[in-house]
Amino acid sequence: MTKSIIKLTVNGENHEVLAEPRELLIHVLRERLNLTGPHIGCETTHCGACTVELNGKSVKSCTVFAVQANGAEITTIEGIAGPAGLHVLQQSFREHHGLQCGFCTPGMITRAWRLLKENPDPTEEDVRFGMAGNLCRCTGYQNIVKSILAAAAEINASREAAE
Amino acid sequence: MNDLTPPTHDERVANLKGMGHSRKRVEDARFTQGKGNYVDDVKLPGMLFGDFVRSPYAHARVVSIDTAAAMAVPGVLAVLTAKDLAPLNLHWMPTLAGDKQMVLADGKVLFQGQEVAYVVATDRYAAADGVEAVVVEYSELPVVTDPFKALEPGAPVLREDLAGQTSGAHGARRHHNHIFKWEVGDEAATDQAIGEAEVVAEEMVYYHRTHPCPLETCGCVASMDKINGKLTLWGTFQAPHVVRTVASLLSGIEEHNIRVISPDIGGGFGNKVGVYPGYICSIVASIVTGKPVKWVEDRMENLMATAFARDYWMKGKISATKEGKITGLHCHVTADHGAFDACADPTKFPAGFMSICTGSYDIPVAYLGVDGVYTNKAPGGVSYRCSFRVTEAAYFIERMIEVLAIELNMDAAELRAKNFIRKDQFPYQSALGWEYDSGDYHTAWDKALKAVDYDGLRREQATRVEAFKRGETRKLLGIGLTHFTEIVGAGPIKNCDILGMGMFDSCEIRIHPTGSAIARLGTISQGQGHATTFAQILASEIGIPADSITIEEGDTDTAPYGLGTYGSRSTPVAGAAAAMAGRKIRAKAQMIAAYLLEVHDDDVEFDVDRFVVKGAPERFKTMKAIAYAAYNQAIPGVEPGLEAVSYYDPPNMTYPFGAYICVMEIDVDTGVHEIRQFYALDDCGTRINPMVIEGQVHGGLTEALAIAMGQEIAYDEIGNVKTGTLMDFFLPTAWETPHYTSDHTVTPSPHHPIGAKGVGESPNVGGVPAFSNAVHDAFRAFGLRQSHMPHDHWRIWRIAHDLGLHD
Numbered sequence A: 001m002t003k004s005i006i007k008l009t010v011n012g013e014n015h016e017v018l019a020e021p022r023e024l025l026i027h028v029l030r031e032r033l034n035l036t037g038p039h040i041g042c043e044t045t046h047c048g049a050c051t052v053e054l055n056g057k058s059v060k061s062c063t064v065f066a067v068q069a070n071g072a073e074i075t076t077i078e079g080i081a082g083p084a085g086l087h088v089l090q091q092s093f094r095e096h097h098g099l100q101c102g103f104c105t106p107g108m109i110t111r112a113w114r115l116l117k118e119n120p121d122p123t124e125e126d127v128r129f130g131m132a133g134n135l136c137r138c139t140g141y142q143n144i145v146k147s148i149l150a151a152a153a154e155i156n157a158s159r160e161a162a163e
Numbered sequence B: 001m002n003d004l005t006p007p008t009h010d011e012r013v014a015n016l017k018g019m020g021h022s023r024k025r026v027e028d029a030r031f032t033q034g035k036g037n038y039v040d041d042v043k044l045p046g047m048l049f050g051d052f053v054r055s056p057y058a059h060a061r062v063v064s065i066d067t068a069a070a071m072a073v074p075g076v077l078a079v080l081t082a083k084d085l086a087p088l089n090l091h092w093m094p095t096l097a098g099d100k101q102m103v104l105a106d107g108k109v110l111f112q113g114q115e116v117a118y119v120v121a122t123d124r125y126a127a128a129d130g131v132e133a134v135v136v137e138y139s140e141l142p143v144v145t146d147p148f149k150a151l152e153p154g155a156p157v158l159r160e161d162l163a164g165q166t167s168g169a170h171g172a173r174r175h176h177n178h179i180f181k182w183e184v185g186d187e188a189a190t191d192q193a194i195g196e197a198e199v200v201a202e203e204m205v206y207y208h209r210t211h212p213c214p215l216e217t218c219g220c221v222a223s224m225d226k227i228n229g230k231l232t233l234w235g236t237f238q239a240p241h242v243v244r245t246v247a248s249l250l251s252g253i254e255e256h257n258i259r260v261i262s263p264d265i266g267g268g269f270g271n272k273v274g275v276y277p278g279y280i281c282s283i284v285a286s287i288v289t290g291k292p293v294k295w296v297e298d299r300m301e302n303l304m305a306t307a308f309a310r311d312y313w314m315k316g317k318i319s320a321t322k323e324g325k326i327t328g329l330h331c332h333v334t335a336d337h338g339a340f341d342a343c344a345d346p347t348k349f350p351a352g353f354m355s356i357c358t359g360s361y362d363i364p365v366a367y368l369g370v371d372g373v374y375t376n377k378a379p380g381g382v383s384y385r386c387s388f389r390v391t392e393a394a395y396f397i398e399r400m401i402e403v404l405a406i407e408l409n410m411d412a413a414e415l416r417a418k419n420f421i422r423k424d425q426f427p428y429q430s431a432l433g434w435e436y437d438s439g440d441y442h443t444a445w446d447k448a449l450k451a452v453d454y455d456g457l458r459r460e461q462a463t464r465v466e467a468f469k470r471g472e473t474r475k476l477l478g479i480g481l482t483h484f485t486e487i488v489g490a491g492p493i494k495n496c497d498i499l500g501m502g503m504f505d506s507c508e509i510r511i512h513p514t515g516s517a518i519a520r521l522g523t524i525s526q527g528q529g530h531a532t533t534f535a536q537i538l539a540s541e542i543g544i545p546a547d548s549i550t551i552e553e554g555d556t557d558t559a560p561y562g563l564g565t566y567g568s569r570s571t572p573v574a575g576a577a578a579a580m581a582g583r584k585i586r587a588k589a590q591m592i593a594a595y596l597l598e599v600h601d602d603d604v605e606f607d608v609d610r611f612v613v614k615g616a617p618e619r620f621k622t623m624k625a626i627a628y629a630a631y632n633q634a635i636p637g638v639e640p641g642l643e644a645v646s647y648y649d650p651p652n653m654t655y656p657f658g659a660y661i662c663v664m665e666i667d668v669d670t671g672v673h674e675i676r677q678f679y680a681l682d683d684c685g686t687r688i689n690p691m692v693i694e695g696q697v698h699g700g701l702t703e704a705l706a707i708a709m710g711q712e713i714a715y716d717e718i719g720n721v722k723t724g725t726l727m728d729f730f731l732p733t734a735w736e737t738p739h740y741t742s743d744h745t746v747t748p749s750p751h752h753p754i755g756a757k758g759v760g761e762s763p764n765v766g767g768v769p770a771f772s773n774a775v776h777d778a779f780r781a782f783g784l785r786q787s788h789m790p791h792d793h794w795r796i797w798r799i800a801h802d803l804g805l806h807d
């Protein structure tokens, strides 16, 4: 199948990849760019393990053709930690036992990262609803919700302290 | 405290982060940054990809397979069929249950999704193209998906390969689709007790077919190095050593030339215990092509073809006196095993530990009979987050108790309390042959009832029923009770083995000269946090901080032989091995300390992180100093170094228990439920890491919620899987999952070195009956006795409808 050149900015780095038109974004990220943080749990848009950020929106990268993402800005779990170290969410998931096998975790954190940008002060209900596109088979969600709420509180507290 | 103040006893204990400490997990730094290393992340130079052609039919003859067009697809290098595997004798493989299973269709197919041909290509897209291009001609045969129909005289013959075989791995077969009959207990005495009883309740309890469905599917990478003759196999294996032994026996490659590596595993729940055709085909493909070959199933393949769970039709009879004292229990199971008997059970237990079905109750006489049956469904029968059919057993007895309560017109909590095995009866010999190690059921039960204000709930329920009858509300209230007893930690070699391998487990420890350590175990974490918790056991046993102990598992070249992680066996078995190996280290450390302190061995004693001279605590040697001395001093009569290995053969199983209560609101017009409260009290003996225990409880309850309230592997009459994607196969999201309250009591196991019993599976075992009983209880006042799971909205609506509540 003829391949085309796709330009992507992933975690701040520019890439050009040669891919078939039918290739899924998750496969390009994992196989061609070696970003194996986002995982594959279903390839049918149900589980959210493959969640990445695409032009400021959470998307399930198993249901996006890589060619559709041409020119896009993408953030994966590998791009969430800053130069100063782990993001508050990453620390909070560890602190509150928000993960077990870790397979859903990259998608969870990437999604929660966007959720908190859109709603910096969510209620438990907001978090449960906003995270409903991401499945976890291990944790029963209780500690994931706790991790996200604690991260939100911490981010808000440090913002207020800075103001 | 200034720098010169020596740390206090409590500070030294805290510094170890040993048992009982909610230590944060060491695994999480990697996982939260996307740096896990799961099997699909393994990438080797020149790696090829395998993919299966699968049967669209549940029962058909394979007339022909034409691979020519597939071989012409760009990137396709090979297509394997049974014909190619036959000369190697690999077209069939043995199952864990003593049956055999086709690796690739040999003349016929027996379930939808069965592996027919294996395409090897340069990438996964080319492999998928190749799969599309393989032309298979089938001729359909009559299908049977109902185990009762499968046993009728004229039922289609499924396993032609077994023609004329009147006995199998577990005794006599009485029909061409019959696998075994397994019996425990005294049937005549049980029938007599039930025949003479004042009250008898009878019910058919169906525990439907479902699937463990871990978020990561099954897969492997096989790499045969033709130069050194070594085969390396990465895979999603819950039992890597067993996989190595099986791979050696099947392939003829000597075991030392096979290295099996379980990297990070994205959840297992029993799905990753067995050996699947994908592993065999990948190994063969790597040998044939000389290249590494990766196979990772997709979700549909996972749900359709790798191991399912449950599918037990349990017919029960329970008898009691008028006052509610149970006098006997009779259970007959028709067990649907699918097309091949590929259950993962210890060899001598073809129905696993179903004989724990007397539950938490002192039942004087009981009988269990299980008939295994072949049908045109996928093979499996694994322990989905449970220890070998314990969840079926718990569901059965907890439903029978409820039905008996209805028969007696008695409160179900009171009936339970009346029949619990009393604390003073432990160790307790059950009518079906188990020796329960320890328990205090009444204390746990009272604590649970009090915590939820049980009496208050019953009053509220009664008021609600009245209001409903007056037409003031359309919602009913259900109170789901469960008191479960598990049997985990398989198991004593004298009666537990898998393919002849005794079910011991192991731990090897090396203390480094500077006082840190590495320990390797025969188990493998799939999210349970072994790297965190096993280090805590060792920290308490040997006095080295958990943060200074590396735990490694899953590489058969380095880890000692073990039987793996499933059936809640890691803590009871490998955890015990860790404690015992730690004690060997401590014994040697004692000799070294005594030598250094110039006293007799018996004159020093262990104190948190050091040995002190008895009566003179200011004279001591820390474990750090002892470790150093072990490597740099010539100590008479003591070998240099500080290492130990322990292989632990448990003397008995452990018997964790718990009391769960679910309070559920049900809308009779929509069938929609809302869980208002869920209280879970677990007693898993000594608690190693309370944070991790709580996490396991939340996760297990959520899997139980899924199973009870919607999850199933459903087939239509011609054997089509109706629930092959996550669209149809219910996995709860954060939105549908309730908030849980967890609690505990602590009744240590008397025979386990640290008293721990294991907890990972309790919430699934106890959770399913708690949710299901809540649904039943909501409708008890209107005459409901038994309605099969899963209780999805439609089925709950149906209950209300059939009871006339919509009239």
Ligand code: FES
Pocket (backbone or CB within 6 Å): A039, A040, A041, A042, A043, A044, A045, A046, A047, A048, A049, A050, A051, A060, A061, A062, A063
């Ligand atoms: S893999 Fe993309 S949603 Fe599941």
Ligand code: FES
Pocket (backbone or CB within 6 Å): A098, A099, A100, A101, A102, A103, A104, A105, A135, A136, A137, A138, A139, B215, B266, B267, B527
């Ligand atoms: S931690 Fe295992 S799937 Fe979420």
